[in-house]
Amino acid sequence: MPDRPGLQGPVLIVGAGLLGTSIGLALRRRGISVWLRDVSPENLRAAMGLGAGQLVPDIAPPPQLVVVAVPPDVIGETLRWALGAHRGAVVTDVGSIKTGPLEQLRASGLSGLSRYVGGHPMAGSERSGPLAASAAMFDGRPWAVTPHQDSATEAVDVVLSLVAAVGALPVRMSPDEHDRAVARTSHLPHLLASLVAGRLAEAPPGHLALSGQGVRDVTRVAAGDPELWQQIVTGNAPAVVHLLREVREQLxxxxxAVSKSNREELVRILSRGVEGTRAIPGKHGGPAREMASVFVSVPDRAGEMGRLFADVAASGVSIEDIHIDHDPGRPTGLFELVVADDSSEHLLAALESRGWVTHR
Amino acid sequence: MPDRPGLQGPVLIVGAGLLGTSIGLALRRRGISVWLRDVSPENLRAAMGLGAGQLVPDIAPPPQLVVVAVPPDVIGETLRWALGAHRGAVVTDVGSIKTGPLEQLRASGLSGLSRYVGGHPMAGSERSGPLAASAAMFDGRPWAVTPHQDSATEAVDVVLSLVAAVGALPVRMSPDEHDRAVARTSHLPHLLASLVAGRLAEAPPGHLALSGQGVRDVTRVAAGDPELWQQIVTGNAPAVVHLLREVREQLxxxxxAVSKSNREELVRILSRGVEGTRAIPGKHGGPAREMASVFVSVPDRAGEMGRLFADVAASGVSIEDIHIDHDPGRPTGLFELVVADDSSEHLLAALESRGWVTHR
Structure with missing residues (x-):
């Protein structure tokens, strides 16, 4: 049952990849009719096999909503096709960039632009394709909804009802604001992580034996698909270049500062970074909280991890994040449990009383 | 009982902060005599209270080993004092930089340099001070041991026996190689994470609502103490500047490439980053393995996390890393379990058969 009266379906999903198939699965779970299109028969077959929807029937009512879930480079032309081919439907997309496709639509002189409202779920995976899809992919994730100045209120409502139906949380902003925001929170971190990781690829033999958790965290996202990221970054070039130039100035x-041992300037730059880490919103969208880490040595034996988390659960402390330290050559793992600063003492005491070797 | 006949003690630890106190605790666990010195009476009292060692007795045998665990800026002068004041002792340190202090010692014209062997445990915390210390801090962590060309074999053996006694794994390299290695695996990632985080500090209101796990991972280390990192980076200026200039060229x-939509060049840079992430050694020091992520929706209720990890343990699949997605406004958490690629299907099936909502 949809949360809002606005979404009755049918919903036509164009592009049965990771996101399109996941949306189909989430809507089918709600009993909404879903039709699928894809240029790849393999993708279509896989998505239908998973239960994400069916082919567009020969005789069919017009869709209420068309969701464009194709690669970044072809979003603009696909939106244009959708607005022209389905003149009674609201049209949205799930692309990472919002201004470029909108400009393409405007430039095409197409009527019906009031039926288009962009969207962008903050969800995904380092994998791609329908086989990696899941009905749970959007559970509790932010989903940017980006009306432009001519979007009809009713069209915005239909897209908001899609977001609600798949379990995501709408974050409303203009297309331009969206692109500048993701340039900062996603594209810039990805590109800089990639530059750091690139230096690892050139490391002399043996040097990476000193890799700790820090470098693993900094570079993790750089493992993403270069072809997809190339399209994302190229599509958001103005906002990305603006930030890259700021970073070059700071660099x-x-x-x-490092060359001249200008310590004051170095502390200023590093302190700005500390501020930035504190500006990221905390769990449940609230203000960032002071966090503390509790480290626990866990024997690499079946059942020990289960025992640890049963003890953590018994302590009543809510875990915000976990890191497992990769352990070169030892049968123990070091677990880092990130908790609110004011509950770390309690967690430490609770775990120590149950025999765990811990430290802060 | 020490693992090697080489370490009998007493061991004099100069600097009762996070690392010095942790070494004291680990050695006391082995029954080795530990003496502590610190310019701060509060640190000394706290470290002794935790059982990390005692004050140097008035009448005492000479120490076998002096461990210098002071802030980066004062390591050189403290090593010099230690070599002069304890002429029968091997002297080591736990500083992040190895060539600078060695050059200071050489320049001082001091005799006894053969008794000095540098060291650097790859362990620590975003916290500092003796109260954050733990006997388990070095368990299974790499510990760089960096003999210089005049280090005596016996002195190297004593430092290796210290590393073994605290449970760490020695990684032997020259001081110069060490400094170049940590510039790449630690200092560069820290500085670039700090520049990315600095841009977050300047974000317009509302933009950070789109922050996902990626930007959190990239910027996590940037929360570290600016004063400490300023000393570390300044002390390793030549190697750090060399890499920063490489990054500037790539930037x-x-x-x-982004300005001119040069997609080939962009893919080349991004692909180099992918290679770099694959070059980081895997768990247990083996070659990096192909990893896959399994996502699980976990209700934010006491006991659910314990139940999940009991089920994971029952599946027999070894978890390499975990991320918990911060969940803005929902009573469920999304757990990402990172496992070897070839066991992800088995884990998915095992968890689904026990009723968990999962995806890849």
Whole structure:
């Protein structure tokens, strides 16, 4: 049952990849009719096999909503096709960039632009394709909804009802604001992680034996698909270049400060970074909280991890994040449990009383 | 009981902060005599209270080993004092930089340099001070041991026996190689994470609502103490500046590629990053393995996490890493379980058969 009266379906999903198939699965779970299109018969077959929807019937009512879930480079032309081919439907997309496709639509002189409202779920995976899809993919995730100045209120409502139906949380902003926001929170971190990781690829033999958790965290996202990321970054070039130039200025300042041992300037740059880490919103969208880490040595034996988390659960402390330290050559793992600063003492005491070797 | 006949003690630890106190605790667990010195009476009292060692007795045998665990800026002068004041002792340190202090010692014209062997445990915490210390801090962690060309074999053996006694794994390399290695695996990632985080500090209101797990991972280390990192980076300036200049070249190439939509060049830079993430050694020091992620929706209720990990343990699949997605406004958490690629299907099936909502 949809949460809002707005979404009755049928919903036509164009592009049965990771996101399109996941949306289909989430809507089918709600009993909404879903039709699927894809240029790849394999993708279509896989998505239908998973229960994400069916082919468009020969005789069919017009869809209420068309969701465009194709690769970044072809979103603009697919939106244009959708607005022209389905003149009674609201049209949205799930692309990472919102201004470029909108400009393409505007430039095409197409009527019906009031039926288009962009969207962008903050969800995904380092994998791609329908086989990696899941009805749970959007559970509790932010989903940017980006009306433009001519979007009809009713069209915005239909897209908001899609977001609600798949379990995501709408974050409303303009297309331009969206693109500048993701340039900062997603594209810039990805590109800089990639530059750091690139230096690892050139490391002399043996040097990476000193890799700790820090470098693993910093570079993890850089493992993403270069072809997809190339399209995302190229599609958001103005906002990305603006930030990259800011980083270059700061990098020049950093090189000067380190070269000349200008410690004050170095502390200024590093302190700005500390501020930035504190600006990221905390769990449940609230203000960022002071966090603390509790480290626990866990024998690499079946059942020990289960025992640890049963003890953590018994302590009543809510775990915000976990890191497992990769352990070169030892049958123990070091677990880092990230908790609110004011509950770390309690967790430490609770785990120590149950025999765990811990430290802060 | 020490693992090697080489370490009988007493061991004099100079600097009762996070690392010095942790070493004291680990050695006391082995029954080795530990003496502590610190310019701060509060640190000394706290470290002794935790059982990390005692004050140097008035009448005492000479120490076998002096461990210098002071802030980066004062390591050189403290090593010099230790070699002069304890002429029968081997001297080591736990600083992040190895060539600078060695050069200071050489320049001082001091005799006894053969008794000095540098060291650097790859362990620590975003916290500092003796109260954050733990006997388990070095369990299974790499510990760089960096003999210089005049280090005596016996002195190297004593430092190796210290590493073994605290449960760490020695990684032997020259001081120069060490400094170049940590510039790449630690200092560069820290500085670039700090530049990315600095851009977050300047984000317009509302933009950070789109923060996902990626940006959190990339910027996590940037929360570290600016004063400490300023000393570390300044102490390793030549190696750090060398890498920062490489990054600036790549950044210029990146800005040009994005500005001109040079997609081939962009894919080249991003692919180099993918290679880098694969070059980091895997768990247990083996070659990096192909990893896959299994996502599980976990209700935010006491006991659910314990039940999940009991089920994971029952599946027999070894978890390499875990991320918990911060969940803005919902009573479920999304757990990402990172496992070897070839066991992800088995884990998915095992969890689904026990009623968990999963996806890849």
């Amino acid at each position: 020049d300042a950093l090189i000067a | 210029d190439a990146l800005i040009a």
